[in-house]
Each structure stands twice: as C-alpha cells, then as structure tokens.
Amino acid sequence: MSHSEPMIRFTDVEKNYGKTVCLDHLDFSVAPGEFVTLIGPSGSGKTTILRMLMTLERVDSGTIEVGGEYLSHERRKDKLVPASEAHFRRMRSQIGMVFQQFNLFPNMSVLGNITMGPIRSLGTDQEKAKERGMELLELVGLTDKAKARPTELSGGQQQRVAIARALAMEPKVLLLDEVTSALDPELVTGVLKLLADIAASTDITFLCVTHEMRFARTVSDRVLMFDQGRVVESGPPEQLFTEPANQRTRQFIDAVLAAD
Incomplete structure (x- = not known):
C-alpha cells in the first residue's frame, strides 16, 4: 500500500436489518496514521461500521478495504467475490479493537491476558511475548499488576489492560467503541489521556466511536458526523465543533454538550 492510499475505505456500502x-x-476513508472520530445519535450506524471492520457483520453491497486490500471481498480468477473465512482471519490480524466492556479473561493474569493473543495467533515466542507485555504494562502504568487477576482491578485499570492487549497484536488499525462508557467519571480522563498519548506516539490508524466530545475535539484529526447511515458532515474538529455547516450536526453537538 502506498502512503497516499487510504488505510480504511468504505465504497457504496449498504447494510440493512430487515x-x-x-x-x-456509505462512502468514507481514513488515511494511514489518521485519528478519525465518528459522532452522531444512537442508531446512526457508527458501531455497525466498527463491527464490519471486525468482520462481525457482513456488507449487503459495496466494498470495504483495509491497507489497500479488500476486507469484505477477495479476488478469485479476476472476479471480486464475498470473502472467505480464511481471508477474513488474515485481514482481521491487522485490526485491533477496544470495546465498551473490557472482555478480559478472569481466570488469567493481567500479563496472560496480554500475551495470549500474540502467542496463539501470531506465533510469538513466549518469552518475547512476556517481554513485550511488560513493556505495554509500563506504557499503561500497570507494571505492578502483571500477576493480578482482572477482578482485582478497578474499571479504569481493566480498560488499560484491554488497551495493552489490543496493542500487543501490533495492529495497523485500532478501533475504539465507547471505551469510557463503562467507567466511573473520575476514571475517564486518565484512559482518554492514555489513548491520546498512544495516538501521538505511534503510526496506528484510529477509528473511534465516542460521546466524549471534548476527547473527540482534542485528539481527532478529523470528525465525521453520522445520521441515518450517512456522513452528513466531515471536517477538522475545531471547525466541526465551533462552526458546523450542517444543521443536524449543530443540533446534535448542542444536545450532547447540554447533557454534560
């Protein structure tokens, strides 16, 4: 993939439920290393986009590309056909996701949660995986919790472990789905600062769904406003939050900020 090509591209994508x-x-793209945040009302399609990138949902029509390769399809004898499970598995290895719920394995240590993916899926040597796992725990400020069980951690600490686990897979793309929604308010700032630091210090491409407007404004390179399955406005955060061109964007931002 050349640097000028998008890391993520949706082309004429349709998805219907009944x-x-x-x-x-839907048409939109995300450049390599870009941090793009999706905002909009519930039911506007934002989380479905993340689920499609994780191959948890399939397109009804249109195509999705990641890293210059089709995700939703593959080429066979010069024809574009729906992707096989083997193709999905290979493409999925480039994409990490941090969910609303932490989804940690309670019967494993913190370090075990981080190293299991690289060992099983990437074939990483156990000692190298542990070494990298400890580096990531240092990054998220939890080196002293390596042997702890997830149930012994606070919600904010569990989310930090989930972020470290996603990074351990060395993703090209990291998807963030309302990563602070399950946290107590006093824990939100620390997790968001950690994500901002990671975004600033790596070349990972981020696609984020959040209702944290201040975070979206501070960290994003670009914000997309969704409504009814379409992008109704796209632009740099300062422009979109201070002088939105679309009336629907203005209504949504005013409503969210008023609720804070």
Whole structure:
C-alpha cells in the first residue's frame, strides 16, 4: 500500500436489518496514521461500521478495504467475490479493537491476558511475548499488576489492560467503541489521556466511536458526523465543533454538550 492510499475505505456500502436501513450507500476513508472520530445519535450506524471492520457483520453491497486490500471481498480468477473465512482471519490480524466492556479473561493474569493473543495467533515466542507485555504494562502504568487477576482491578485499570492487549497484536488499525462508557467519571480522563498519548506516539490508524466530545475535539484529526447511515458532515474538529455547516450536526453537538 502506498502512503497516499487510504488505510480504511468504505465504497457504496449498504447494510440493512430487515426493512431498517443501517448504512445507506456509505462512502468514507481514513488515511494511514489518521485519528478519525465518528459522532452522531444512537442508531446512526457508527458501531455497525466498527463491527464490519471486525468482520462481525457482513456488507449487503459495496466494498470495504483495509491497507489497500479488500476486507469484505477477495479476488478469485479476476472476479471480486464475498470473502472467505480464511481471508477474513488474515485481514482481521491487522485490526485491533477496544470495546465498551473490557472482555478480559478472569481466570488469567493481567500479563496472560496480554500475551495470549500474540502467542496463539501470531506465533510469538513466549518469552518475547512476556517481554513485550511488560513493556505495554509500563506504557499503561500497570507494571505492578502483571500477576493480578482482572477482578482485582478497578474499571479504569481493566480498560488499560484491554488497551495493552489490543496493542500487543501490533495492529495497523485500532478501533475504539465507547471505551469510557463503562467507567466511573473520575476514571475517564486518565484512559482518554492514555489513548491520546498512544495516538501521538505511534503510526496506528484510529477509528473511534465516542460521546466524549471534548476527547473527540482534542485528539481527532478529523470528525465525521453520522445520521441515518450517512456522513452528513466531515471536517477538522475545531471547525466541526465551533462552526458546523450542517444543521443536524449543530443540533446534535448542542444536545450532547447540554447533557454534560
């Protein structure tokens, strides 16, 4: 992939659930290393986009590309056909995700949660995986919790472990799905600062769904406003939050900020 090509590209993507239109001929792209945040009301299609990138949902029509390769399809005898499970597995290895819920394995240590993926999926040597795991625990400020069980940690600490676990897989793309929604308010700032530091110090491409408007404004390179399965406005955060061009964007931002 050349640096000028998008890291993520949706082209004319449709997704319907029965008669409900979720994504409506969606077109958008994310450049390599860019931090893009998706905002918009519940049901506008934001989380479905992340689920499609994780191959948890399939497109009804259109195509998705990651790193210059088709995610939703593959080429066979010069024809574009729906992707096989083997193709999905290979493409999935480039993509990490941090969920609303931490999804840590309670019967494993913190370090074990971080090293299991690289050892099993990437074939990383056990000692190298542990060494990298400790480096990541240092990054997230939890070296003293390596032997602890997830149940012994606070919600903020568990989310930090989940972030370290995602980074251990060396993803090209990191998806963030409302990563602070399950946290107590006093823990939110620390987790968001950690993500901002990671975004600033790596070349990972981020795609983030959040209702934390201050975080979106501070960290994002670009913000996309979604409504009814389409992008209704896209722009740098300062422009979009201070002088939105679209009336729907203005209504949404005013409503969210008023609720804070």
